[in-house]
Amino acid sequence: MSDSGYEIVITTDRTMMSNHHGKEFLGFMATGPAIGVPHWLWMWIAAPKMKVDSEGKPVQAPYGLRKVEAKLIDDGFRAAIIDPDHLGKHLNSMKVLMIGHHDFFAYGPPSSEWWMVTGKEPVNRESFIKFMNSPIIKKAKEKGVRIIVGGPAAWQWLWELDRWKEWGVDTVVDGEAERVISGLVQKALDGEPLPDYIYVGPHNSPSIDEIPVIKGASVNGLVEIMRGCPRGCKFCSVTLRPLRFLPLDHILQEIDVNLRAGVKGVILHSEDVLLYHADGVKPRPEPLFKLHEAVAKKVPGHIAWAHASLAAIKYAEENHKIISKIMGDILHEKQDFLGVEVGIETGSVRLAKIIMPAKSAPYPPEKWPEVVEDAFAIMHENRIVPAATLILGLPEETPDDVVKTAELLDRLRPYRSLIVPMFFVPMGALKNMDWFRRTALRPEHIDVMMKTLEHSLYWAEDLISNVYLKEAHLAPVRFALKLFLSVVKKKASKLRPLVESIIEGKISPAEIEKKGETAVTA
Amino acid sequence: MTLVVERNAYHAVLVVTGKKVRTGSLYNRLLRGATLRRTRNIVLRIYSPLPRPKYIEFLRDLIQNNISHALTVTYGGSSPEELLLYLRGRNDIDVYVDDGKSSFAEVLAREGVKYEIIPSLEGEER
Numbered sequence A: 001m002s003d004s005g006y007e008i009v010i011t012t013d014r015t016m017m018s019n020h021h022g023k024e025f026l027g028f029m030a031t032g033p034a035i036g037v038p039h040w041l042w043m044w045i046a047a048p049k050m051k052v053d054s055e056g057k058p059v060q061a062p063y064g065l066r067k068v069e070a071k072l073i074d075d076g077f078r079a080a081i082i083d084p085d086h087l088g089k090h091l092n093s094m095k096v097l098m099i100g101h102h103d104f105f106a107y108g109p110p111s112s113e114w115w116m117v118t119g120k121e122p123v124n125r126e127s128f129i130k131f132m133n134s135p136i137i138k139k140a141k142e143k144g145v146r147i148i149v150g151g152p153a154a155w156q157w158l159w160e161l162d163r164w165k166e167w168g169v170d171t172v173v174d175g176e177a178e179r180v181i182s183g184l185v186q187k188a189l190d191g192e193p194l195p196d197y198i199y200v201g202p203h204n205s206p207s208i209d210e211i212p213v214i215k216g217a218s219v220n221g222l223v224e225i226m227r228g229c230p231r232g233c234k235f236c237s238v239t240l241r242p243l244r245f246l247p248l249d250h251i252l253q254e255i256d257v258n259l260r261a262g263v264k265g266v267i268l269h270s271e272d273v274l275l276y277h278a279d280g281v282k283p284r285p286e287p288l289f290k291l292h293e294a295v296a297k298k299v300p301g302h303i304a305w306a307h308a309s310l311a312a313i314k315y316a317e318e319n320h321k322i323i324s325k326i327m328g329d330i331l332h333e334k335q336d337f338l339g340v341e342v343g344i345e346t347g348s349v350r351l352a353k354i355i356m357p358a359k360s361a362p363y364p365p366e367k368w369p370e371v372v373e374d375a376f377a378i379m380h381e382n383r384i385v386p387a388a389t390l391i392l393g394l395p396e397e398t399p400d401d402v403v404k405t406a407e408l409l410d411r412l413r414p415y416r417s418l419i420v421p422m423f424f425v426p427m428g429a430l431k432n433m434d435w436f437r438r439t440a441l442r443p444e445h446i447d448v449m450m451k452t453l454e455h456s457l458y459w460a461e462d463l464i465s466n467v468y469l470k471e472a473h474l475a476p477v478r479f480a481l482k483l484f485l486s487v488v489k490k491k492a493s494k495l496r497p498l499v500e501s502i503i504e505g506k507i508s509p510a511e512i513e514k515k516g517e518t519a520v521t522a
Numbered sequence B: 001m002t003l004v005v006e007r008n009a010y011h012a013v014l015v016v017t018g019k020k021v022r023t024g025s026l027y028n029r030l031l032r033g034a035t036l037r038r039t040r041n042i043v044l045r046i047y048s049p050l051p052r053p054k055y056i057e058f059l060r061d062l063i064q065n066n067i068s069h070a071l072t073v074t075y076g077g078s079s080p081e082e083l084l085l086y087l088r089g090r091n092d093i094d095v096y097v098d099d100g101k102s103s104f105a106e107v108l109a110r111e112g113v114k115y116e117i118i119p120s121l122e123g124e125e126r
């Protein structure tokens, strides 16, 4: 057993510590259970192991972990990110174990939806629980290692108090950690009592100068370009935090770190990439052109956007031709397409006004369906491929709202995209998914879910063959995914008549349950 | 070492015996305390016979509904004696209890420590 001298070891489970074959969207498969293919094959497609060095340090690691690592190193701690399979190498020196995750227990979207619809635990949950139950975590705890967990899914620990206790987690940290983490780690090293839970307030957010440059490569070259969001939606903690734009120089330094590790592409990360140095919610051409030109000049690989809002896409193109200039002039020779996550959430103006009145800005919420359609058309024309989300089952939702969403889906059919429904699942219901499935799923939901499945299947094959997985070395993944798609297609076509019967009221979702079939995966 | 989220904070003690309380009431008291001290950092020290972190079940709503203030939740101990020990010489700590009939409340009253009872949800739940 080597003793590296890392007192602080930062890690996560396999579903997070993976670059998903260099294709971010494959990582989404880790949010579902294995369907139609064996579990091992599903895991291999979704989360293959990362390459590591002799100490077990992964070549790429999740960006959030990289930030924590960088902050601790800058503050003089002996800290490193270690692959979960290699923690044993550091047991002698380890005093603090820090674990981050996007979705520890699969309570977040889309994991909870997969779980609800299929009745099976998603592989990310299984993988995390297995990791925490592994002998190495037990040994670390016996040795007195203090465990700190955090990340965007920190809140999920509030619902897993037995596991929190069983695994000996000392502190759960929620929120931007830069200003807190070194003090907390020092306390842990000094053997001081630790708080059980810390929520870092918006006023404790780090300034630009306090945000460190990552020291090692991030998964698939993700680098953040801004923090915060100006839309001001109610109940959103992001919008309370100050809006901070990372300087171009900082962004390029992080890209250099990735390039040195052989990561050739970039995912620009922000809640809304088009709002980089925007005028409120109105995108401005100069900063966006400058950003994309500088990044395109630097990286040999593809550029992707983490998230963009549909309203910003429409505004950017219709007012400044930003989308067509980025795709047509700046990225034209570099790539055929650009991937991005967007949120449709609903096709109902009534519901949009209630749940997301600021999402359509600078357009009024009354125009939301139009904004969605126009943005999809703009993206299609400019070879931007969105992975879009919908939210079903919100407490305020009426059957008519869902019908409006279904109608919008019909209008989106011609546009190359993947659309994923997310079901609003109250936390209490997660303990009893079968009950929830039987009582909350309505015929209109099933119709929308079928429509999204059919839409995504319609475009998925095209995307797999012609857009995302063209490279020769990805042939096995392509093959496995096509196998999976053919299974799902077959099941979906069998389901259609059943869904028609549900919509016509001839059979209820509960009756299907009684027959032992799950709503969508059958 | 004091964490950034604990600096100039409003410090309060909450006794959690397992009674469901009106989260809004408790939250308003914490916000009021923080505002009076011109801070947005709140440190909540828990005394509870419930084991760590089981007591958090009764703080879930509070933690999840708060997005505006820093909130640090620390476990102080399980007995009224530990609470008294902590409060000795600390006159600026507000003490909240979830059950006015608990042994904690009795001991606090006996020792002349001021505390507030958070209104209960009992009888209000469906």
Ligand code: SF4
Pocket (backbone or CB within 6 Å): A229, A230, A231, A232, A233, A236, A237, A238, A239, A271, A358, A359
């Ligand atoms: S758009 Fe999203 S991130 Fe921005 S304020 Fe609204 S909910 Fe928050």
